[in-house]
Amino acid sequence: MEVNCLTLKDLTSPRQPRLDFAIEENAQKENIFVDLSRMAPKTPIKNEPIDLSKQKIFSPERNPITPVKPADRQQQQAEPWTPTANLKILISAASPDIRDREKKKELFRPIENKGSAYTDSLQLDVVGDSAVDRFEKQRPSRKQKSLGLLCQKFLARYPSYPLSSEKTTISLDEVAVSLGVERRRIYDIVNVLESLHLVSRVAKNQYGWHGRHSLPSTLRNLQRLGEEHKYEEQIAHLQQKELDLMESKSGEWRKDASVDIQNQPLLDFSEPSYHSSSVNSRKDKSLRIMSQKFVMLFLVSKTKMVTLDVAAKILIEESQDTPDQSIKFKTKVRRLYDIANVLTSLALIKKVHVTEERGRKPAFKWIGPVDFSSSGEERMDVSASVLPELKRETYGQIQVCAKRRLARHGSISPAHPSVRVQRKGNSEPSSPYKEQGSGGFSLEIGSLAAVYRQKMEDSAQGKAFAGELVLQTPSGSLEAATTPAPSSSADSEYGADNPLVHQVFSVAHVDLQAFSAQNNLNGQVGIPLRPVASEVDCPKPALLAGQPLVYVPSTSLFMLCGSLPEGPSPGPERDSGGSGATVAAEPLPVPSVQKRLRKERRPREEEPATKRQSLDCEDGPLALVMPKETASGFTSSEWGNPSRSTETEKPSKDKDSTKESSLPQYLYVQSPAGLNGFSVLLSSGQPSPALGPSSPQLSPISVPCMVLPSPTLGPFPVLYSPTVPGPTPSAPGPLPSAGPVNFSLPNLGAATHLLISPAAVVKPSPSTLAPADPQLQAQHSLHLSPVVSRSQKVIQPESPAQPVSVVKLQQSPAPVTPKGIRRTHPETFFKTPGSLRDPDLKRREKSQSRNTTSAQRRLEIPSTGPD
DNA sequence: TCTTCCCGCCACAAG
DNA sequence: CTTGTGGCGGGAAGA
Numbered sequence: 001m002e003v004n005c006l007t008l009k010d011l012t013s014p015r016q017p018r019l020d021f022a023i024e025e026n027a028q029k030e031n032i033f034v035d036l037s038r039m040a041p042k043t044p045i046k047n048e049p050i051d052l053s054k055q056k057i058f059s060p061e062r063n064p065i066t067p068v069k070p071a072d073r074q075q076q077q078a079e080p081w082t083p084t085a086n087l088k089i090l091i092s093a094a095s096p097d098i099r100d101r102e103k104k105k106e107l108f109r110p111i112e113n114k115g116s117a118y119t120d121s122l123q124l125d126v127v128g129d130s131a132v133d134r135f136e137k138q139r140p141s142r143k144q145k146s147l148g149l150l151c152q153k154f155l156a157r158y159p160s161y162p163l164s165s166e167k168t169t170i171s172l173d174e175v176a177v178s179l180g181v182e183r184r185r186i187y188d189i190v191n192v193l194e195s196l197h198l199v200s201r202v203a204k205n206q207y208g209w210h211g212r213h214s215l216p217s218t219l220r221n222l223q224r225l226g227e228e229h230k231y232e233e234q235i236a237h238l239q240q241k242e243l244d245l246m247e248s249k250s251g252e253w254r255k256d257a258s259v260d261i262q263n264q265p266l267l268d269f270s271e272p273s274y275h276s277s278s279v280n281s282r283k284d285k286s287l288r289i290m291s292q293k294f295v296m297l298f299l300v301s302k303t304k305m306v307t308l309d310v311a312a313k314i315l316i317e318e319s320q321d322t323p324d325q326s327i328k329f330k331t332k333v334r335r336l337y338d339i340a341n342v343l344t345s346l347a348l349i350k351k352v353h354v355t356e357e358r359g360r361k362p363a364f365k366w367i368g369p370v371d372f373s374s375s376g377e378e379r380m381d382v383s384a385s386v387l388p389e390l391k392r393e394t395y396g397q398i399q400v401c402a403k404r405r406l407a408r409h410g411s412i413s414p415a416h417p418s419v420r421v422q423r424k425g426n427s428e429p430s431s432p433y434k435e436q437g438s439g440g441f442s443l444e445i446g447s448l449a450a451v452y453r454q455k456m457e458d459s460a461q462g463k464a465f466a467g468e469l470v471l472q473t474p475s476g477s478l479e480a481a482t483t484p485a486p487s488s489s490a491d492s493e494y495g496a497d498n499p500l501v502h503q504v505f506s507v508a509h510v511d512l513q514a515f516s517a518q519n520n521l522n523g524q525v526g527i528p529l530r531p532v533a534s535e536v537d538c539p540k541p542a543l544l545a546g547q548p549l550v551y552v553p554s555t556s557l558f559m560l561c562g563s564l565p566e567g568p569s570p571g572p573e574r575d576s577g578g579s580g581a582t583v584a585a586e587p588l589p590v591p592s593v594q595k596r597l598r599k600e601r602r603p604r605e606e607e608p609a610t611k612r613q614s615l616d617c618e619d620g621p622l623a624l625v626m627p628k629e630t631a632s633g634f635t636s637s638e639w640g641n642p643s644r645s646t647e648t649e650k651p652s653k654d655k656d657s658t659k660e661s662s663l664p665q666y667l668y669v670q671s672p673a674g675l676n677g678f679s680v681l682l683s684s685g686q687p688s689p690a691l692g693p694s695s696p697q698l699s700p701i702s703v704p705c706m707v708l709p710s711p712t713l714g715p716f717p718v719l720y721s722p723t724v725p726g727p728t729p730s731a732p733g734p735l736p737s738a739g740p741v742n743f744s745l746p747n748l749g750a751a752t753h754l755l756i757s758p759a760a761v762v763k764p765s766p767s768t769l770a771p772a773d774p775q776l777q778a779q780h781s782l783h784l785s786p787v788v789s790r791s792q793k794v795i796q797p798e799s800p801a802q803p804v805s806v807v808k809l810q811q812s813p814a815p816v817t818p819k820g821i822r823r824t825h826p827e828t829f830f831k832t833p834g835s836l837r838d839p840d841l842k843r844r845e846k847s848q849s850r851n852t853t854s855a856q857r858r859l860e861i862p863s864t865g866p867d
Numbered sequence: 868t869c870t871t872c873c874c875g876c877c878a879c880a881a882g
Numbered sequence: 883c884t885t886g887t888g889g890c891g892g893g894a895a896g897a
Contacts, residue, residue, distance in 0.1 A: 185873085327890095334871080
């Protein structure tokens with residue numbers, strides 16, 4: 001209403017002045033109910049919500065109003081027509097500093113925003129009905145404006161594992177402007193991140209980015225606290241009695257379960273002053289604390305799953321003053337959703353549903369690392385630790401084919417029933433996480449898919465792809481992961497050890513162990529890890545049992561493994577250092593299924609290409625990388641956790657099995673700006689002549705690929721292995737292999753080229769590299785998306801010859817060599833943020849922030865660790 | 868209808 | 883007083 005009024009006013013009042021005012025206000029409110037026709041065409045709107053329905057109100061005015069030419073507008077102000085622009089203006093007015101900064105910055109990278117489509121649309125001088133319709137379609141949905149998505153964007157801006165030397169400061173204003181949202185939303189994100197020590201407040205409006213380095217220790221601390229608080233008992237108790245007691249005596253459970261923990265300081269680990277401070281007002285309810293508690297619940301939970309109601313109750317309970325339970329509960333739940341969104345973006349949890357007699361209940365399952373509690377040093381983040389597993393346990397390839405409607409099922413034939421598992425290794429699943437129980441690491445494709453899907457949807461209009469996960473069997477056959485097929489078996493099997501799993505298990509969610517076990521036991525992959533679809537909110541791609549796993553730890557973590565079964569060069573060259581990229585050299589299998597896939601995919605892919613040039617970019621991958629790799633190279637020992645090198649669980653075994661046949665094969669194509677932040681993973685698993693530099697065969701080829709939001713690759717360690725047979729010295733030096741290999745993929749677009757940049761490669765050196773530095777690599781790869789888009793000039797597809805360095809990121813000045821990486825890694829990886837950088841400095845910073853901030857900010861978790 | 872959760876008002880804290 | 887934070891809950895999109 002208000003908005004409308006404002007706009008109406010400006011419609012009737014002197015245009016200029018009034019309009020400006022109105023617009024600014026709108027900007028503040030984050031709503032862009034500005035007549036699009038009056039918007040400066042050139043300003044990318046980004047993801048800002050444009051409520052077209054409301055805009056229609058102005059339709060009458062639309063035409064009458066003479067659209068101002070871009071040039072004219074520019075004179076006025078830097079296009080106050082977009083929310084972000086407006087915000088900027090507002091901010092600028094208030095803050096000279098920001099103003100300067102902003103001036104230097106270009107508007108926004110279209111890549112980061114799904115606004116590209118808007119931009120294009122806005123190009124129209126006159127918005128016709130058709131255009132309106134288009135807008136209508138592109139109008140950001142509630143989902144697109146979700147905190148989760150926003151968080152992803154936020155995270156995409158920073159490296160998950162920043163180098164110690166790198167110090168990133170986050171300006172809330174900038175971020176808000178950049179992401180096109182109001183600051184309030186950023187607070188929500190930052191608060192949660194802060195609770196996990198991913199960031200810390202440095203000063204007013206300023207936060208320091210730490211990354212995930214200390215996440216393990218933080219989680220460990222939280223877990224400990226959770227145990228101290230006896231959350232586990234509470235959870236159990238609630239889960240048990242909740243049903244019966246809830247109705248009758250609502251207070252009952254509380255007494256029983258909560259062992260007067262409510263009186264305990266919520267965060268013991270927080271600063272002492274925290275308690276003493278009389279500031280136990282609203283701040284005590286800080287989202288941060290809630291977030292920490294929420295995480296604690298997961299950490300202490302055996303099932304690693306927590307239902308919202310239970311979490312809410314526990315939280316309510318602790319916040320004593322609870323007069324009105326119902327309202328309280330509702331509010332709490334809302335807050336929990338906020339937190340959950342952020343945690344989900346961090347790939348720490350994922351949404352699931354628990355089905356009880358009472359019906360379905362929303363819940364979240366922890367999918368983040370769980371073994372950080374192990375004595376001694378912390379384990380590396382899942383991202384890194386899972387890799388070895390993947391290699392060992394996985395075979396085949398997973399591919400995500402560009403698809404417009406990810407959600408659709410069965411678009412691809414389910415054929416190819418069972419596939420043999422190539423693995424020859426021991427039959428014993430030597431999963432290090434075994435003892436973790438079902439709560440152990442799991443491979444989460446779902447979250448990726450979700451993220452991915454969102455991305456897709458975001459840019460859907462812009463036309464990104466929507467994706468579908470497709471598994472490629474060793475033999476090259478593909479199966480649509482999303483195919484709704486017989487999947488009950490999967491559930492039962494995988495969920496055997498966990499009663500809850502059945503309910504929670506989602507298509508994409510595969511317990512690693514179960515998975516590996518499955519492989520071992522059956523040696524076959526006939527079981528489509530199918531979804532218990534209903535469990536998951538959004539349709540997700542299914543993972544086929546025995547298939548390669550994709551691990552998507554965080555918004556940014558992503559992994560692909562594949563096997564080279566019959567492929568010509570299975571585990572041949574295991575030189576480690578090979579950096580030459582031959583990935584492409586391998587012919588891609590184009591199974592029948594794939595063909596089908598191709599059919600479907602094609603239309604979509606082409607569609608985009610129609611108008612925007614950005615599309616071109618889309619089709620033309622920018623950079624790329626990761627080919628299949630040698631078995632030994634990435635064996636667990638190396639990928640395993642760096643901190644504890646090979647000491648990981650069962651190295652030997654891993655190697656054996658891996659050597660055999662599984663080789664991760666993929667091609668990572670950094671997304672160009674036009675890709676809307678998507679990166680493409682091409683499967684190079686099977687020999688594919690087509691990929692050859694000049695192979696025409698590629699043409700219509702449906703290259704198995706995975707399109708991911710760049711941000712998704714963030715923390716993900718980039719693997720690289722020389723495709724080209726030919727041992728390469730594992731010399732630390734700059735990647736030996738020659739310059740960029742240029743591949744042209746017909747289907748990708750005429751001018752498209754895949755560049756393989758040696759520089760981007762992190763080659764694993766067999767034993768030397770040992771604890772490979774997934775992190776390190778991750779650090780680098782991490783930057784890929786953000787960095788590339790941000791600081792590096794975006795490489796246009798047009799300039800294929802330009803070597804794109806994937807790994808080489810701005811943050812790492814030095815060439816990324818295994819050695820270099822390794823060197824830094826051990827020391828930095830598991831350290832807390834503070835230690836990572838200048839410890840003292842960090843500390844100072846911290847203390848400073850603490851001193852300068854309110855009490856609530858002091859709830860720092862001793863991120864460091866050894867207790 | 869129920870679940871999610873965006874949005875932004877407004878209180879409180881900091882400067 | 884102004885600006886920064888962020889609690890809170892209405893209400894609407896989405897399922």
